[in-house]
Amino acid sequence: MVMLSCESESRHGGLGLSRGESMETGDGGEKREEMAMSERSSGLVGHPSLLEWSPPRVHRFSPAELESLTAICDTIVPSLPPPFRDGEKAELMRGVTVEDVTRFYKLKASDEDVIDAIAAALGCLARPVNLKTLLSVMQLLSTGWGTFLLGSVGRVNTFTFKYPFFRKFSSLPPAERERVLQGWASSPLPSIRQMFKALKSITAWAFYSKLNEHGENVAWKAIGYAGAAPEVRNRTEADFNQRRPLGDNHIDAKEAGVRLKSILANKGFSVVEEIDSFRAQSESLGYRKNEGDIHVECDVVIVGSGSGGGVMAAALAKQGFKVVVLEKGEYFAAQDVSSLEGPGMVNMLEKMGCLATDDGGVSLIAGKTVGGGTAINWCVSFKTPENVRNEWVNDHGLDMFSSERYDLALQAVWDRLSVQPDVDKHNLQNTVLQEGCKKLGLHYGTLQRNSPSDHYCGWCSYGCPTGKKQSTAQTWLVDAVDTGNAVVLSNCNAEHVFHDSSPYSKKDRKAQGVAATIGNGPNRIFIKANATVVSCGALMTPVLLLRSGFTNPNIGKYLRLHPASTTWGYFPEGTGPEGKAYEGGIMTVYSPVALRKPTEYGGLLETGVFHPAVFAAFHPWRSGADGKERLLRHGRTSHITIVTRDKGFGTVKIDKERDAVFNYSISAYDEESLLAGMVQSLRVFIAAGAVEVGTHQLDGERFNVEGESITDA
Template sequence: MISCLLNLNSNISHKNFQANENSENPVWKAIGYNVDKLEEKFSEKEARPLDKGMVETIYETESSFVHSLTQKGLTVNKDPKQRDTYKITCDVVIVGSGCGGGVAASVLAKSGYKVVVLEKGNYFTKNDYSSLEGPSMSQLYENGGILSTIDGKTMIMAGSTVGGGSAINWSACIKTPKNVLQEWSDEHKLQLFTSSEYKSAVDTVWERIGVTEKCVEEGFQNQILRTGCERLGFEVEAVARNSSKNHYCGSCCYGCKSGDKKGTDVTWLVDAVDAGAVIISGCKAEKFIIEKNSRNLHCERIRKKKCHGVIAKFNLKEDVNINKKSILHVEAKVTISACGALLTPPLLISSGLRNQNIGLNLHLHPVLMAWGYFPEETSSEYKGKHYQGGIITSLCKVVDSKSNNVRAVIEAPALLPGSFAGLCPWESGLDYKTRMLKYARTAHLFAMVRDRGSGKVRAEGRISYKMNKEDKENIRAGLKEALQILIAAGAVEVGTHRSDGQRFKCNGTTAMELKEFLDQISAPQGPKSMEKYWTTYSTAHQMGSCRMGIDDTRGAVDDNGESWEAQDLFVCDASVLPTAVGVNPMITIQATAYCLSNKITEILKRRHT
């Protein structure tokens, strides 16, 4: 999720990084890598989890598309004068199928409403995943995994498939920190987050996605993180996961091949289609249908506009090669934007909404990585290779000794060969090859901060972002501690990804030399920084760009998730969070979505009964 892939396209296109038809490459043996062969495939007769409610536009023709929708309980109307436009009606239309949309679809469909979910990505199951970086990035990630802020200083990873981020994240299940909930309640006046309702929602989410709190066997990097912390006297915490205790997969960032990870595509969305929901994949929302609101019946808060649904575009099977677009017009009683903090704001703005909070307050949980080399001959206590095992099973919090505040969180990333190669700063051809030969036993740890600085996204793909001074100081402190952990665990060499190839050989050096090295650790952001050397930041969590607020000056949506401008238009994804969470936010997003979708159910009953 947090891989910095600035150079991935060029690396994968090069013959040394290509896989053949058997998903093999002769170079992999030299660097100690092979694609995980552990597979628990479906039998040929076993249906895919969402087949009951899935309509995949890339496989549909003009006639079969209408038939598929009709079979699933939808009435399709076509205007003879607009041959490529299809009109359907439902109770609820949801744009997006990730942690927010998946939960909302389940709650509303199980409440008896006819739900349609639009997902611009395609549908994949464990049978489809290859763990190959090139095709996986193209199929599962926003912009093929190559997405950065406008200035190129921060690389951003976001899911773009049925299941959204939950299909490609690293399984980490961490409850919202109590101090964050209290801050949202006290400073932002949002009582939801300290309510019994929210606490109950967390428990419901925890159970539905099958969270386990123990790990039978930790992978190479997490062994090192745990050992280094213990030797330094740092507290190390176990990280719960939405998978079994035995889950030992280091490539879930490209879809879980064993099917063990419980994303929305195998949990909430399954509940939704079992209750009659329809999911249309390969269908991209263009704008919400918003008109003047002539009546505000049963509405506690008067809104001048009203949402009647959404207009989306898609390619049918015969139209893919000529890039011909068909139009889907969905009329609904309630419309929910759940396409994430990067795409919900542009969609709202393109639909004519003008609230000043839309697209602002974007938080990204910025990340920098440290690496350490652990040769097998000197570090045989660490079993396996760095790409094997659960991605995040342990974490360490960097705590300020005076305030006792958490400055950063240290965890392990997923880095397959192309991602690893893209991170390595260029010094020389020989150095680059040497680094790759050490790939299998080079551990990475990353420092992630709860950013107080923020960014802006008002047009699709146009993301600006700036950390504040405190963020930079905190990430530098986290990076230094990550290096200390690697050294304490027994690394023979450690380093950062700073442009000058900053590194330190540990054997035979003095404490003073180590201190001098750590004192030189910096966190300059991007090639245009004022410093001599620079580092490209990474991130995988996007939050807050349509935040919830007690009035329209403090938020884009109210405490029900409803737009302050348009009645019956709701937002139900990470963009409603008031600030950054500070930890992996999957549980927070799903619990918030569960609360909001229950509120939407009650609103539907009042307004449309």
Template sequence: MEDGSSSRGHPLLRWRKVEGAYSHGFSLAQIQSLAAICRTLLPPPPSLDSFHSQPSLPDEVGEMMARHGRPEAVAVVRIVLKILSSRLGSLLLCGTLCIDAKWPFLHTFSQLPLHTREAILRAWSKQSGVFVPLRITFLLVKFFCLFYFFARADENSKNPAWESIGYRVDTRERGWKEERPLEKGIIETVDEDDISIRQSLLDKGVHVAEDNTIRCDVVVVGSGCGGGVAAANLAMAGLKVVVLEKGNYFSPRDYSSLEGPSMAELYEKSGLMTTVDGKFMVLAGSTVGGGSAVNWSASIRTPDHVLQEWSTEHKIKLFNSQEYHSAMDQVMTRLGITESCEREGFQNQVLRKGCERLGLKVEPVPRNSPRDHYCGSCGYGCRTGDKNGTDRTWLVDAVDNGAVILTGIKAEKFILEDSNDNSNGRHQRRKRCVGVIASSLGGKIKKKLWLEARATISAAGSLLTPPLMLSSKLENPHIGRNLRLHPVLMTWGYFPEEGSEFSGKMYEGGIITSVHHVTGTESGSGSRAVLETPLIGPASYAGLVPWVSAADFKDRMVRYGRTAHVFALVRDNGSGEVVKEGDVKYRLSQKDKESLRVGLRQALRILIAAGAAEVGTYRSDGQRMKCEGLTAEAMEEFLDSVDAVGGVRTRGEHWTTYFSAHQMGSCRMGASAGEGAVDENGQSWEAEGLFVCDGSVLPSAIGINPMITIQSTAYCISRRIAISLQKGR
């Protein structure tokens, strides 16, 4: 299993490891125990191209788990698998179910019949307290086994199980106009070495000193919503800009719409990042274009009540200024925002019809794509090239004005010097940033790259900007704190195709084209929750859907294509922190849990009103209800049982997983160093010349999809930087 081995211009297709070259570190005995669990999770032959025909699958699952699972959780799994390989160990973890009246009387887990192993796994999924390691083992193996089984593809981009569940990969003709619109500004370091990188930079007009120090006006770390806008504005102001992106560059011709390899190449931690406690799965883009290259196109202006709150309670006057509103207009124009779509996909048809039947307001969602854009796989890169991420807009503007983008480059720390800022009338900063030190990832460049600049911008996102600033010895207490995640929980409804008024499959059509706002309890406070529809591929669905038996799992997968999802998103009051790369901590407030519960209940009502044959949640016990002949009393009784208890370590039998695709606030703006990590200009309170230009500067959560807010904020910050640098010439 490769980590997504695409190089320049190569489609995102391959995602497997050469058999016999595994580095997972599991022993043969552990792999045998793992194989037994996998055979239990997946239906027996001939269902879904069974596990039994794939002898290498346990090794593949072990490899993926070792590579992407949290180390402490994987360590627990290793111990459990080792114990299960012995008879006495199996007795300890599985109880009397391992005992038989016939010789050899006591069996290992792998020797038990399927129905017994199923009963054991069901028991593990409910364990808590001292036995929570068994729940962790169940969750980790279940997720990675089922995810990999439905993500893998052969040389022809096929998976036999996809036909069984009615899934088809998007193979429409690609409609791009330019093959690689950023080509003239891109340097892909995977193709460079210590000697050639110097010449490549010189060829693109970047000054490289004799000691190989790279000099420019501005260096931007990150190329997403914040970095892309900043690079464009600064380059168009006549400044020499160098952008550092640790991900790779892909254009529409490279996208395959294959879930596994696309997530491996385009997302942070291959799209498998979790919070430290495992309660949240966190999606963040990691490619040229960042989150804008893989998001779901929703392009919503910052709500007025949020702008008012930020300008008054947080004392950031920018957000209630004409400057900011003008920036939003400029961003909406550059992204080509359309206010509605010509045709809605299956899931959005369901959401709209359910709302209409209940008399609820449902609104069209503005998108950064044409009205006829009917793409259900934009989360894996838009293969038609119609979605206007920064890789198709702002970064094109940047390279057209001389900016250079280095891919496969990771910033390690900022170069800080003592400051001589003693001027009156502004905050005195003790440090001055003069650039950044970076290193190449996976290429032939062995030396560190030193980039000196008049201004340095961190646009690495809310999960990576704080660790980068802290690794540079900055100490403001707000760095890495106040993290907001827009917590999400999902519901589902099954709509049989026969006789249905809704056409299509759940993976077809625009991902988010309709939205319902669950009314807030306080006037002017915005929504209690936002209801939208997600992209969820077959592998993600398989890994996350509740598992109670192999037969039940098969039934859920066969119905995958006609299972509509509606998720509830809340503007969180709870917060978290990320002070070390990859270690995201978050605590959901009780108020947020209640808002999620309200949102879930409303989503289920909508699905029922739309005519679902069955509805349910993602709670671990497979919470579901058939709708035929449903009485009002029975529906209310079911809805009363819906809760928002999340996390594998949660006490009690039932739990669910929260999701987050929006991260904000971890280096928030503040009116002073005591109230935020950066000022209203995005400049660090500690280091002159160091700016933050991504979602981490937002004072709090927004409550809606944040792309327009992040880009508009970056527009204002970068325009101010440009004016300042032009004056300083």
């Protein structure tokens, strides 16, 4: 990952210090240094990594392959004439001018210097075997006969009776290129559809998240998008320099560099020359000794700083144990958060937010920052439902879940997260869901959230800029470090769990500690601990255990994802509730109408937030013009997400290259649940007054429902 080039003293928490605190120098003296704020030409104040668009740009595409990729990207986001004629009345967002839209329509993807980033993203996100196939496709498209072959796969004939009879993809007229991509999108071959989906999604994400020298995206004015959250736009230098909640007990291991040893030693941790019991496994893993390697001994090492790791850190540190928490991502306090979509996804989400199952059928979101998923989620907090607890007790013999002890544990979490049921104001999307359900006579309710009733933030997907959302970085990790017994090390990517071997059984292995890469390497931190906690979430915990050689056959089994599908309804300004879809509390209303009796499996209707890049990546693409028109409607397109409690399950594995592989196919039962929820959600939109509705299915069909009545729905 390409990060901003900054002096370590100017980056927050680089040596475990908050701005304005004293810093040890190499000779034991102290100096006082005001940590510089980061302010770009946009005028926004925040962490440098979150203010600039800096995805990787190094890739393996040859010039010919890159030419093919560029032609594809310019077909997905093409240069077009404006969607209206002179003197014709245009349906634009409030404050948007005809000139804004004309400039937006004129731009194509390659005008914004995103092609290298798209190529690099495809290389980072695809498994090696899939990348090899993709490069072969790009090479074929650089030839006439290859384009003819791949056009035929999309049921398009690119042959011409004029010389040259076969033309490479980049030489085809725009309309023919578009027909080829449309054919891929609806191809009967899953591999072709998957390839198109990846190309479309990453191209759209890159184009609509790219920031220019002014810290803005070229489409924002035309679509009436605000950019950063109001709290970020109004942030001052004084706000930015406030002490961060984790204070000097957060240490950016990458920035601390050689000082990390002395910092940990000064905090009471045992720093040793080498851990003898790790030597044999380190050699077998091919670890080379580096001058910057660090060896530490402590009571507990915890991998992951999210909902599991944070709670464990607090509980153990309060009991007097010396605890080290490792997090692969960076630490961003509220005043660091820029709420800018592109930088937020690159720096706070696993795989830049583009993680997916092996077949591309389910997109996966996982946090990669201090706080883990709790830093980037949407605040909703459910206690374990009674029917779920009863199932665990009756069907699986897990009596603990019917115990008073479990009740007390739930309440303790509830209290620390300040979960409460009230909301001062519903935003556009939640008002639509509530009003539509009300008109249809469907049950609905208010969601409980780990934020106060006045938390009206639509940008929490990229960190909460107010700090009102009670992530573990605001709660449990603060409790842990406040004891003086715990530290949080960011930029530490755990890659191996050390364990002893039993002469009797492979199953009797006992974890001894962890090896983690500092930043991008080559230096590592080796931590020997009496107890090792691996809490990287349902996706990454099995990956680390499998990479570490653990062989329990249950590792990675029974992956449940609560798969979701989304529908949308368009409300032109002057219809429906006021506001824009991305403003305000993200999830505040729900409806259980898709839950299926008596099992209570099935779906809930909720809302989600789609800022422009994610909106463009997830919405169907029927043509270049269709894609841009959808973006013009972005602010007034409301979404309902059907979230299912799934009966089916998948697996987490690693391949020969030790890369994670997530396999998941939606079961027939869960597919029926999703379909039932989608039908109900479309009825809700119509009842609420939408003029057009649709789904996120690949065919992208749109239904004009203006004037339809509830009974018609």
